[in-house]
Amino acid sequence: METCLSQIETARPRIGFIGLGTMGAPMALNLVKAGFEVSVPDRRSLPSIVRATTTICSDIADVAQTSEIIILMLPDTSDVENVVFGPGGIAAADLAGKLVVDMSSISPQATKTIADQLIAIGCQYLDAPVSGGQIGAKAGTLTIMAGGSKAAFERAKPILQALGKSITHVGEANGAGQVCKIANQMIVALNIQAVAEAFALVSRFGIDKVKVREAMLGGFAGSRVLDVHGQRMIEGAFEPGFRIALHRKDLRLAMHVAETLGASIPATEVVEQLFTDAIDQGGSNWDHSALYRIAERGNRFT
């Protein structure tokens, strides 16, 4: 632990990290392990290992003031808006020449608005949401999808390489990373529903799901979801994992983006409704593979 001082000369950029939750804390630690100096805002909830290895600043604006690159890892769009522009937010610091990397999963439209405002005051902006969950965050094996200028991406790259194993610059427009993340979540949700419907059908015929999963894994129906969530459905192991409430948030973002862009996502809309059914039945905190619970009840549409 080191108290928050003015910026120290180092070969590597000093990083400010805001949002030290279940994802952010292990990510910040991976940056420390990779040799970066990391500043974080003082919070009671700060894990002791984070407190022991990073520089503790009094508040968010101080983190921004003393860092060259500021990483955000926050729950939702409104959290990012507050941390950037709210009272005592990072925009209270002098951001000219700095780079903000938002690794949260939030609205692409809001991302574009935030990015435009920061770029207007001479700050670079990269949206770089991740896939891979807490396991990927801990292991430094996240999939990272980045949107923003080539310059912003190249500047962030050494940092992203300490956090993920697959890092793709998907587009030069801010929001492109967020749209790609949303598309990823659509595919995962629909692939889960595919397995849930298939397994519900075979179960009702009296067929053992273990054999079905085994028969299909090597063929054209094969997927990571059939492998991992197919196994969860067999075991009835629906502790998160990735919570249904969070996945529904992503599908609602998808529906909003689709509406804005005039895209047609009818199957995604069905799964959003099924997540809502699950939540109505007390399933907010079930793992998203618990779509199987809804499917196996049967006859929803008749």
Next chain:
Amino acid sequence: METCLSQIETARPRIGFIGLGTMGAPMALNLVKAGFEVSVPDRRSLPSIVRATTTICSDIADVAQTSEIIILMLPDTSDVENVVFGPGGIAAADLAGKLVVDMSSISPQATKTIADQLIAIGCQYLDAPVSGGQIGAKAGTLTIMAGGSKAAFERAKPILQALGKSITHVGEANGAGQVCKIANQMIVALNIQAVAEAFALVSRFGIDKVKVREAMLGGFAGSRVLDVHGQRMIEGAFEPGFRIALHRKDLRLAMHVAETLGASIPATEVVEQLFTDAIDQGGSNWDHSALYRIAERGNRFT
């Protein structure tokens, strides 16, 4: 070529093969290559290589009469019903002690009815539909999902091993193989729609699909469909492959089975409707990955 004689003593069972289309012809040839004696009915459409290497019988009943194990590989439920019970069908032969293996993809309910009638006259029955397409049929690498008694499965096994690489006895009830095949087709259809919706969304935002596929393949959205059909969508390569009209047939079977069993398959129903949209737009013979063509037109439901 050999004319149809009374059964010759051999160590291996003599096989009758009925249904020598794009799938059946290469499958019959793989049985010849594996050393089985194969009888087929005389047909003008018989590929010359099949004609040259198999025993030609005058009709279907003769094939059944001179074979110990009779394999069916036919387009649809009514074809199987006709070949079994129609005029000059295999039921005209003495089937007692023989084994019928239906490798067509047809209705599980009809399968159960046919199986019950054949079993009542002392014939064994195995439904063993396949996945893997013409490529798998030629290479002998089909995925085979079998339903029927253990005895029927064990008797068919040496034959199935010459045709496929993944052979699973999914259940002891006849129809179990068909239900498993239907479940497989549901997963494939929904996984295609997942990629189609995701790709349509990112494209409208101006993101390159090549990068999105690349970013997602190693992660949780990864699947055989994202790999193979994602590439088709990128290239706009919608020649079959597997025709939309055939895949819709499978989804309609799924809907019929689901209704009978009281299962809920709402996302499958959406994709059946999208296949119908494609067919209405002249897409019967498009590859099933052309669901992307429907998705990229946008705004269907608004």
